[in-house]
Amino acid sequence: MFCRRVLFTLLSTAFALTTAATDFSKLPVFYFHGVRGDHTNAQNFVANLTAEGRTVVALTFCEMPCSLQAIVLQVPKAIAQIREIVANSSEFDDGYIFIAHSQGGPISRAAIEEMDDHKVKRYISMAGLQNGQFIGPDKVEYSIANDGPFLKTLVPETMFNYSAYGPEDYYGKMQKDYVLYSIENPDAQYTYSQFNVNRWPQFGSFSTANFFLPVYNNVNRCLPGDNQCIYDQQRRKANFLKLEEAHFFASAADERIMPWQSSIFGRYSEVDTIEEIETKFMNLTIVNMNDTLEYTSDTFGLKT
Structure with missing residues (x-):
């Protein structure tokens, strides 16, 4: 039963x-x-x-x-x-x-x-x-105070420099930039786990640009005839x-x-566009x- x-x-x-x-x-x-x-x-x-x-x-x-x-x-x-x-x-x-x-x-x-x-x-x-993983408005203040050193251990600065972002950037700008980096650098999916677990709230790009999580959630797109x-x-x-x-x-x-x-x-x-990850961050x-x-x-x- x-x-x-x-x-x-x-x-x-x-x-x-x-x-x-x-x-x-x-x-x-x-x-x-x-x-x-x-x-x-x-x-x-x-x-x-x-x-x-x-x-x-x-x-x-x-x-x-x-x-x-x-x-x-x-x-x-x-x-x-x-x-x-x-x-x-x-x-x-x-x-x-x-x-x-x-x-x-x-x-x-x-x-x-x-x-x-x-x-x-x-x-x-x-x-x-x-x-x-996605740093959203819930507990964002904690992330600002504590997550900087931890995030820097997950991805080298030569790929994505978390140190370049100040407290105000945790309200969507840093997250949007990380998404854009992931999309523009698809090989990053084969480097560090942080890129595989980034579940950003714009489904269209997430479902195609993240090579791990959409696959095992079975929401990856299958083209006609595939x-x-x-x-x-x-x-x-x-x-x-x-x-x-x-x-x-x-x-x-x-x-x-x-x-x-x-x-x-x-x-x-979800938001409709990647830009809205920043502009509508507090609405998440x-x-x-x-x-x-x-x-x-x-x-x-x-x-x-």
């Missing part, structure tokens, strides 16, 4: 999608770390879950500086490591669990959608950046729907994921998951 739960706690929101009743109590676990992280970030999970008798594999396919690399390049590495581990142990024959944190969220979901042979039974995403594109969309959705449970956790106290609702598939409202509002195109059109299986 299919059910959906929406849970609210003091500082966090989670929703769970459940499609079958499987005994998850002994399934092994794969852990995906976040940006600039490594396998040691899983130490609490390893300690607690191995005490239950589980095997926990903290993935090492792209650690520390490597994790800044384009996600489109990280996903094949993740899949290769998982397949190697699974092929060499019968322990994974009955399925396994994915636990992902921060940037590990979109990487792990992309891996699920790409792996026709996956046996992921339960998927857990914590502050998982599932719908990308049967391979259509087939790949159907394949990715079918692979996502192999999951028996999916749990997505987010926190309103999150001051790194912008907006925090991205971790439960929310985003900012949060669109919750249930009102997004991905959900209402069930593009990759979220509504199902």
Whole structure:
């Protein structure tokens, strides 16, 4: 029986999608770390879950500086490591669990959608950046005060110089310029992950100029007659729907994921033109998951 739960706690929101009743109590676990992280970030999970008798594999396919690399390049590495581990142990024959944190969220979901042979039974995403990143009017003051040094670690100044922008530029100008850079330099999509997770609020350009997120949200455009594109969309959705449970956790106290609702598939409202990213910045509002195109059109299986 299919059910959906929406849970609210003091500082966090989670929703769970459940499609079958499987005994998850002994399934092994794969852990995906976040940006600039490594396998040691899983130490609490390893300690607690191995005490239950589980095997926990903290993935090492792209650690520390490597994790800044384009996600489109990280996903094949993740899949290769998982397949190697699974092929060499019968322990994974009955399925396994994915636990992902921060940037590990979109990487792990992309891996699920790409792996026709996956046996992921339960998927857990914590502050998982599932719908990308965009500094909008919500908590923009926090970004002004705190995000400058962090942003500079994600993209080198020789590509996009965050240091050139003052506090007043966080109200749309910096974001617009970053979008224009992304569009004018498509090769940037193969350099740093920050370009892959930028979910700017002008759908027409986002859906074609971002080579990662639109693909795994299945909102990338398929030209007439492009049967391979259509087939790949159907394949990715079918692979996502192999999951028996999916749990997505987010926190309103999150001051790194912008907006925090991205971790439960929310985003900012759309504008008509790239210029309006700046001129209508303060008019942007949060669109919750249930009102997004991905959900209402069930593009990759979220509504199902």
